Amino acid sequence: VADVSSEGRRRIMQSIRAKDTQPELAVRRLVRELGFHYRLHRKGLPGRPDICIARLKAVVFVHGCFWHQHAHCGTGKVPQSNRGYWLKKLRRNIERDAEARRELRRLGWKVMTIWECQVDRANVKRRLSSFLLEAEFLRKL
Numbered sequence: 702v703a704d705v706s707s708e709g710r711r712r713i714m715q716s717i718r719a720k721d722t723q724p725e726l727a728v729r730r731l732v733r734e735l736g737f738h739y740r741l742h743r744k745g746l747p748g749r750p751d752i753c754i755a756r757l758k759a760v761v762f763v764h765g766c767f768w769h770q771h772a773h774c775g776t777g778k779v780p781q782s783n784r785g786y787w788l789k790k791l792r793r794n795i796e797r798d799a800e801a802r803r804e805l806r807r808l809g810w811k812v813m814t815i816w817e818c819q820v821d822r823a824n825v826k827r828r829l830s831s832f833l834l835e836a837e838f839l840r841k842l
């Protein structure tokens with residue numbers, strides 16, 4: 702990544718430090734606590750979802766608010782410097798995400814997205830739980 706702004710560099714460093722991110726670890730822990738088995742980053746699935754519960758045909762994406770441009774979220778703001786570069790790059794991420802979700806749903810997968818800014822909220826476990834229970838219910842039909 703040549704010639705990015707210092708703000709851009711900071712973002713990149715943040716995202717590198719954040720590999721196997723805290724939010725991902727937290728969501729995995731919740732899935733385990735709810736009693737479901739999962740696999741990580743399953744190859745061959747569109748978008749390589751962060752968490753895949755094959756038995757339920759359900760996947761969960763844990764999205765960083767900046768890289769995946771969480772709307773209405775302060776963290777998602779595009780840097781002012783090198784704005785063109787960032788807009789292009791981030792727009793590509795958004796398009797890729799949308800395409801992956803579309804493709805997964807077309808293949809019959811249930812898709813949930815959890816944003817990093819939501820992970821620590823009290824209701825995230827309940828949301829996750831209803832998503833997985835619904836997926837389980839649909840599997841039995």
Ligand SMILES: [Zn+2]
Binds near residue numbers: 774777816819
């Ligand atoms: Zn957010």
